[in-house]
Amino acid sequence: MTLLAMLWWLPPVSAAEVAPGSGELTLYGVRLKDASVAAFVSAATAAGARQLERRPEGPVAFDTRDAGVPALQRLTLIADQGGFVSAQFIIKSYGQENEALRQLLVQKYGLPTTADGARRPFPSFAGRFAPRGTYDWDFAGGMKLIYRQPAIGDATLSYTDVEKARRLGSPAASGAEPRAKGDLADRF
Secondary structure, three states, rough: OOOOHOOOOOOOOOOHHHHOOOOOOOEEEEOOOOOOHHHHHHHHOOOEEOOOOOOOOOOEEOOOOOEEEEEEEEEEEEEEEOEEEEEEEEEEOOOOOOOOHHHHHHHHHHHOOOOOOOOOOOOOOOOOOOEEEEEEEEEEHHHHEEEEEEOOEEEEEEEEEHHHHHOOHHHHHHHOOOOOOOOOHHOO
């Protein structure tokens, strides 16, 4: 029996089912690991993102509704010492645009892994209804793409350098909920 005859019965594997493995994570054509803020801002602007007001030492924010990707609404770039740490999109959390975005993510990166509980592939991620929870893809150099769909609050899509985000104490590193800081946390 030939190898071809032995394998005919196996179901075909689509590109969407193959995890990206150790590939590089890019956004707007920029390799994100160790990217400079200037290079990222230039690429985002060229892609149609409109830069919003920026404070000298604060994060850079963009309106991304006209950048051509469904469901993306606002992007916040977090940097440290002029280098990329995280780019977090606030996304439309329901409807056809959200479904189209999830389908694009699966086409490009494969099935995500569930980040809540036991880590396993999540085959219905690109289905009709937005799944609640946190899902992620791992990339070379400690980079991670995190899709977060909470029951309450903003749905987000984060491109993150996990180690740098942990050093800064950013919730984007784990997809965790941001916590209240300062006096507010002590009030209850």
